[in-house]
Amino acid sequence: MAAFPTVQDLAAAETDQVMALWKGLGYYSRARNLHNAARLIVNEKGGVLPQNAKEWTALPGVGPYTAAAISSICFGEPVPVVDGNVQRVMSRLFDIEHAVDRKAGKQSVDEACQLLLDHTDPGSSNQAWMELGALVCAPKAPLCAECPLVDGCLAHARKTVLQRPVKQPKKPALAVEVIFSIALRNGPGAALQWWVERRPDTGIWSQLEAFPCEMIPQSSEKQAAEKVGLFAEQTDPEERFGPVKHILTHRRMTAYFETVRAPSEKETPGRWVDVDSGDANWPRLIDKVLPELRSWIVKN
Numbered sequence: 001m002a003a004f005p006t007v008q009d010l011a012a013a014e015t016d017q018v019m020a021l022w023k024g025l026g027y028y029s030r031a032r033n034l035h036n037a038a039r040l041i042v043n044e045k046g047g048v049l050p051q052n053a054k055e056w057t058a059l060p061g062v063g064p065y066t067a068a069a070i071s072s073i074c075f076g077e078p079v080p081v082v083d084g085n086v087q088r089v090m091s092r093l094f095d096i097e098h099a100v101d102r103k104a105g106k107q108s109v110d111e112a113c114q115l116l117l118d119h120t121d122p123g124s125s126n127q128a129w130m131e132l133g134a135l136v137c138a139p140k141a142p143l144c145a146e147c148p149l150v151d152g153c154l155a156h157a158r159k160t161v162l163q164r165p166v167k168q169p170k171k172p173a174l175a176v177e178v179i180f181s182i183a184l185r186n187g188p189g190a191a192l193q194w195w196v197e198r199r200p201d202t203g204i205w206s207q208l209e210a211f212p213c214e215m216i217p218q219s220s221e222k223q224a225a226e227k228v229g230l231f232a233e234q235t236d237p238e239e240r241f242g243p244v245k246h247i248l249t250h251r252r253m254t255a256y257f258e259t260v261r262a263p264s265e266k267e268t269p270g271r272w273v274d275v276d277s278g279d280a281n282w283p284r285l286i287d288k289v290l291p292e293l294r295s296w297i298v299k300n
């Protein structure tokens with residue numbers, strides 16, 4: 001907000017500048033979407049912000065939740081905001097048996113929200129439902145005795161409160177091994193430099209900077225073998241830096257860093273950066289081990 005106080009300021013910013021400011025916050029797609037949305041508003045909508053939920057949803061990164069929150073709170077549009085808290089409250093009030101992250105369950109929650117939305121003040125109504133879920137109808141220890149809705153709550157009457165909301169089981173995160181290749185050279189003034197490439201515009205770590213890398217999804221057989229020690233990693237600390245464990249929303253990463261002779265010509269665009277003094281728009285996985293990695297490079 002300090003760097004780009006208006007939508008015009010954000011639209012005029014360079015991508016690298018936006019990514020650098022977002023550094024360390026994770027969820028980089030949010031920064032990219034905010035930036036693209038600002039550009040779209042300025043370049044195609046004359047700098048005028050959308051005025052209703054449907055128009056907000058047309059912007060990159062704005063889903064039904066954000067659109068409903070903005071349009072009900074800022075513009076008084078009667079659209080329900082459905083976050084995890086509201087989902088929980090509605091699934092308990094109406095004792096919804098369907099999984100709330102599947103079509104039938106979502107529809108039941110939406111209908112309940114529509115029914116209970118106060119059309120005279122939708123912004124406050126939405127915030128009240130969210131607040132009730134956050135403060136009273138808590139996931140593990142709901143304060144039913146203090147709840148203003150206890151008399152009408154079906155799950156409370158049927159003693160199914162802690163079984164609501166029903167959710168479908170989560171898919172396990174994919175285990176991935178990442179091998180980073182670090183090419184080194186002596187740059188101007190004999191400063192040691194490493195080659196950093198700009199990541200592609202889509203996919204993991206898009207538009208950030210990282211060493212060229214290879215990602216190897218781990219097969220379930222290999223994972224099982226590792227569990228019983230058949231593939232115990234024999235990492236020679238002089239040849240590889242790692243393992244670095246890192247967890248993203250859908251991936252469990254184990255990263256290693258190796259030095260290589262030189263970047264191949266096929267690599268995506270990049271630049272030489274001083275190992276000691278230079279910086280880059282690193283993903284969190286690299287940023288968090290940078291001091292140790294630098295020492296390892298210098299030592300080896």
Ligand code: SF4
Binds near residue numbers: 092144
């Ligand atoms: S009575 Fe209990 S379960 Fe029902 S809405 Fe209130 S806090 Fe939630």
